[in-house]
Every structure is written in structure tokens, then in C-alpha cells.
Amino acid sequence: MTNAAPLALFLLAVLPVAASAAGPEPGAGGRPNVLFVLADDLGWRDLGCYGGPFETPALDRLAAQGVRFTQAYAPAPICSASRAAILTGRSPARLNFTFVTKPEPGRQSIPGMPLRTPLFTLHLPLEEVTTAEVLAAAGYDTAFFGKWHLNPHHKRYLGWHPEFGPPRQGFTTAVEDFGGHPYNSGRPAGPTPPGTFPDDSLTDRAVEFLTNRPADAAPFYLHVSHFYVHTPVDPRAEWAVEEARGEPGVGGNPRRARYAAFVQTLDHHVGRLLTALEASGHAENTLVIFFSDNGGHPEFARQAPLRGHKWTLYEGGIRVPLIVRGPGVPAGRTVDEPVIGTDLLPTLADYAGVDLADSPLLAGRPLDGVSVRGLFEADPAAIATARDTPRTTLWHFPYYHPETGVAFPTEPVGWNDPSAPFVGPHSAVRVGDRKAVYFWEDSSLALYDLAADPAERTDLAADDPALADRWKRRLFAALDAAGARRPVPADPTLVDPPNPSSP
Template structure:
């Protein structure tokens, strides 16, 4: 048995004691649908201006979280944390994968950022390994982005791809996204959406399962709505422009979001037609906030690449056995909660052989109660972004910025309803009461040095506890 398998086995314990009555009906299938760069307010059920009937229906049939958080404001780091239940700071995986080892080389930068992390190490234990050792069939289709590009942009590494991290069935496929250069770029006929082979493969997986098959964990990882935003459903772009008066780029993004919704709807329909809906836990989530060139986050501040709310607060919808219907949940949850939650539903307990940062939120999902104590969440982004076209000094992050302002290394800590953000270049700390000020406009620590030091100590204690790598002076 491989080292990875041994580690995964060591995470499994006896079935959960005192499980709810729904557990007696058998362990549920688990379907995780992950969107790419979908902003908090892009869906209709989150107040967005786009038509998203499939996801709106999913929300009406389950629960919708208003304070769900991505583990990172950027793709690879967030996805690694979602798969392992461990924060990017603990994983030392806090940026995107790179072709080769090294550091950021930004002229004039006063800080030296940590070395790049190239891939998710095989010794990390993923949800697929935990559930696979618990008897689940495991499958992955779509975007991985946890190894350097292999063979092509976003190509899976044969040494570090999904098959090496516990997924028994895994097919590399861009689907209908513009990344797929093999697909026709001709506009689709009026009323038609582009084909999507990624979704087709996931549907085939559902339809070809026997009646006596083991429960499954199916991870469908879309490339939508990541750039390039070039929807083939031109008719839909035109409709948004004509009916809503949107500018071209915004109308194209609207068509992209609705295309994602259409493909999710196809998958959910296949689930229903296969007779699997009743015993399948469905979770829809986004890897980080939206791209500021297209998504609109206000009244939330910031966007993808920042630790303000617009960068990490994301849509999350859950439907399944024991889940209330049509409920909104305002309590904070984070992507690292998914592994322990799925393990809970599978009837196994992840032990502390590899410390987790997430917790099971099953009781919260099912309305059985809240965890004790104030929830603590840590974010760590010790890099500069963007890496080109840099101009110092950095300028403040605002609300609905038309493009990404240059930001420096920063970290954030949320305890209860309070969130502190620390900027390493200026050694400045901002503190916000999210319950009263979700737009992060009033810095409670602006005129209170003692409060700033208190929260700085709290943040750095937490970073030290997970052995996070910090930026250093460029002179060192």
C-alpha cells in the first residue's frame, strides 16, 4: 500500500455515534460542483441580475449560505484547501501553481515573498482518499490546477493529477469553455447553449452506475466563469444588451454565468432521471470571488485576489437528505469544512494525524444546532498581485473596481463577526464588524492603537500556530 493510502486509512475511524435518523437510510452519494471565479452576487438567488434558473431552483430545494467563504482569494490555493480541509497557510500553498520553482521578481518590491509551491504534495490526504477508503466510488471531471501546467495550459501532471490523489475515475477535459481550442468557436443557434463534454462525462458517470453500486463522491470542477469570457451563445449576449442595457463585456459575462447554470441544470436533471436525487448530497461552491472586470460585488468590498469580502465570500448551496427546504443560513462556513462534512455524511471521522482547519457543518446544514464558541477563520495571501505592470505605491481596494488594483501581501483573521486585515508592507491593520458593516467601510482600529495591536497579536499567533510562511524584507 502506498504512503498516501496509508495516510488516508489512518484518517478513518468507527462510524459516527449518535448519527441522525437519516443515517439509517444508507450513506448518501456526494456531488460537489465547483465554479471558477463566480462572484458572490452573480446568481439570481443571491440578488444578481443574471438568469440562473437551475441554481435558483437548487437553492429553493435546499439551503443557501450567505456567509460562505473560499479558503483563498485565488484558484490553486483555494482548491488545495477545499480538497484537504487544511488552510492554505498550513499547507504553505497560498498562490497559483507555477511552471518552476522560484519567487516573485517584481522590481522595486520592498518585500521578498515566500517561494512558490508547485503542486499539492502526495502526502496530503484528499476528500477522495478519505471517502475512497470508506468504500465510496470517486470521480473527478474538470479543472484541477494543482500542479504545473503539463503538456498544455492547465494540463494534469501524470505524477500529481487527480488519479494520484484518490480519484478512481478522472478525465481531463476543458468542456465547452473557450480554453478548449478543439471546439468550434462559431456562435450557437438562437436559444441553444454550447455543448459541454465535461458535463457529458459527469452525466455518463451517473447514468452508467448499476443499482447495486457503492455510494459515489463526484467532483465536477467547471472552468466557467473564468476568463477568457467569450460565450458562444451570442444570442444570449445580445439579449442581455438589448433587454438590460448592459455593456458588451458585462453582457458577455451574463451569458457565461447563464451557460454555467445551464450545464449545472443538465447535471442535476441527469441525477434526477437516474433516481439518485433523494439520496445525494449536492454542494455548489465557488473557488474564490469574481474577476473585477466582469463581476460586481458591491456593497461588498474587493474582488478576486483580495482578502476583503468580495475576494473570499462566495455562493454556497446545499441540497440533500436531511437538508431543510428553502432555508437561508447566515452563519459563517468555509471551504475547508467540506472534507470533514463529507466524512461526517459518509460515517467516518477524520482524526488528528494531519490537523484539519475545517469542521463538519452537517448539524448546521440540517438545522440541528450551531458549534460552540466563536468561529475563527484565517486567510493568508503573502504575494503581490498582479505580477506585471506593477506601480508603487499600491492603491486602496475599493468597491466595484473596474480592474484589479495592485495589492501587496496581506493576511486576515475573522473571529465571530469581526475581521482583521493586515498589510505587510505598511504594517497597517484594519478591523471591521461584518455584522454591521459587511462592506468593510468603517475601520474600527483606525484611531485605536491598542485595538490594532491586540488583533495583530491574534493574527500572528494564528499564523505561527499553522507555521505559515511570511514575506520578508527584500534586503534580507
């Protein structure tokens, strides 16, 4: 692919996109149902079908029955920002939602940090339009079970706020439930019997939703948002931990063994969902999408050969598994063209026959995602178009991580880091196969050719200031177009960080 694209391509990519002219007839049942399963902190290589060492039979089977994407991206390297973008089709930079939710509009306070970061975002504004609202307006039944994390914790950790939870964002059926994850203080204690996994009431509710639907019911959009495999990694399937200890990809590492059992627990409950879907009689006309909200935690997941991990904009922090099965989707195919979580809203609107250009819900509200239905269906023409007209994709993480307990200087981000190196505010932009990562503290930029160097080891701009400057301008133009908030030099006299003009 070309290593550059005019700004017009970026502007085209963020305008509202109409549904494809092919119409909403993917199968005998007309508009498809949608089962969207979102994992939490699942790394790019955690699944067997992605070359991972863990046993994931349900998801491996799903991949064999559909399409597996090798360059699928989360919109952000962290939970809340990514989930907000997935639901709205708008990038975290455009939403000004680039961190996790906080209980008050403060800022990070880290000793010695040289930059002043933007104010925290408290919740997803109700004026933002979600996939659930778009599909509900098109006649879909909408349901949500699991992790929301788009409002400050209400009454308990990750509790839904009554004014900003899923029922206020288009979900007709919505039940707050931690399932069998350790976040659930009421979950049973002790290990499960050999060969069994812990119960999960979150999955039970989703299974019930699928089981009780009559054949002639309206199409549904079911969003199952798992807490697995987020920390604390405390699996009750101790038998699975013991079995994993001797596996080559675990190497006797006790953390990795426990993580293997956690990944297998997630796979088991996804398998339960897929079994219930088959039993319901709706599987033939249901689009199943499996995705992760960001890259894996460095203490447990292994992203190599990709660099980085959750909290970073290197590939390991944002490249994630994406598996799609359903009407019109061929079996056993792999798609290598890039897609991102913001593409889900326009893509599902496309399947539902919704013309977003004429949608009153989205009037004057530009999207960053585009319909990738053709890529879901591995259509040769769509793949060729994606290759010939590379799009511009933007990521923006203008904060520090960790938030507390850090000191300067720190180690650079590497490959399979055993813990999370300190990361300062940074942004990234990809055009075609080229991706630039910009660091706000020293205004430095590194440029990588992902086709030849997916591990991001060779900086093409290291000895070429003019090339680095061109990519800085491209990045700043993308940030300007999105109206992104930026970090600025620390100054106690500043009340609010301004948006400096582009260089």
C-alpha cells in the same frame, strides 16, 4: 457575537474533528452519494438566488430545494490555493500553498516591491490527504472531471501532471477535459443557435457517470470542477449576450453582457447534471453541493455592497455562493452562520460515517475545517452553537498581484472596481463578526464589524492602536499555529525567507 475569542478556540478549530454522534443515516439509502460542483471565479452576487441580475434558473431552483449560505467563504482569493484547501480540509497557510502553482520554485519579481515573498509552491504534495482518499477508504466510488490546477501546467495550459493529478489523489475515475470553455482549443467555432448553449464534454462525462450507475452500486463522490466562468469570457451563446444587454444589472456594458451569457452557460450545464441525477434514480440519496473557488473577477463580476474582488482578502474576494441540497437538508432555508471551504472534507466524512479522530489516513495531520453538517441541515441547535462559540478563521495571501506590469503607488481596493487594483501581501483573521485585514508592507491593520458593516467601510481600529495591536497578535498567533510562511523585507542576500517570530 463577541468581538474576541481565546486562542484556545482557534486551536480547537484546527484539531481533527470526529463525525457527529448522529451517525451516517441521512435517508432511506443510508450513506449519501455526493455531487460536488465547483465553479471557477463565480462572484458572490452572480446568481439570481443571491440577488444577482443574471438568469440562473437551475441554481435558483437548487437553492429553493435546499439551503443557501450567505456567509460561505473560499479558503483563498485565488484558484490553486483555494482548491488545495477545499480538497484537504487544511488552510492554505498550513499547506504553505498560498498562490497558483508555478513551474519552478522561484519568487515574484516586481520592480520596486519592498517585500520578498515566499517561494512558489509547485504542486499539492502527494502526502496530503484529500476528500477523495478519505471517502474511497470508506467504500465510495470517486470520480473527477474538469479543472485541477494543483500541479504546474503539463504539456498544455492547466494540463494534469501524471505524477500529481487527480488519479494520484484518490480519484478512481478521472478524465482531463476542458469541455466547452474557451480553454478548449478544439471546441467548435461560431455562435450557437438561439435558445441553445454550447456542448460541454466535461458535463457529458459527468452525466454518463451518473447515468450508468446501477441502483445497488456503492455510494459515489463525483467532483465536477467547471472552468466557467474564468476568463477568457468568450461565450458562444451570442443570443444570450444580446438578451442581456438591456438588463438593469448589465446597463449596456458589453463585458457584463458577455459575462451574463457565461454565467447562464454555467447554470445550463449544472442543470444538465441535476436532470441526469434525477433520471438516475439517485437524487433522493445524493448530497448536492455547489460552491465557487474564490470571488469574482473585477472586470466582469460585481461584488458590491461587498468590498474587493478576486485576489483580495476583503469580503468580495473570498465570500462566495454555497448551495446545499440532499437528505436531511430542509428546502428553502437560508443559513447566515460562517462556513469555509476547508469544512467540506470533515463534513463529507461525517455524512460517510468516518471518524476522523481514528482515521489512519489523517493521523498527526491537523485539519482547519470542522464538520458543519448541522448547518447544512439548518439544525437550530447547531446554528445556536455556532452563534454562541464563534470560531477563528484565517486567510493568508503573502504575495503581490498582478505579478507583472505594475507600478507604485497604486489605488486602494474599492467597491465594484473596474479593474484589479494592485494588492500587496496581506492576511486576514475573523473571530465572530469581527474581521481584521493586515498588510505586510507597512504592518497596518484594519478591523471591521461584518454584522454592522459587511461592506468593510469603517475601520474600528483606525484610532485605537491598542485594539489594532491585540488583533495583530491574534493574527500572528494563528499564523504561528499554522506554520505559515511570511513575506520579509526585500534583501538580495537572503536565500530563503525565514518565519519571523510574533510581535
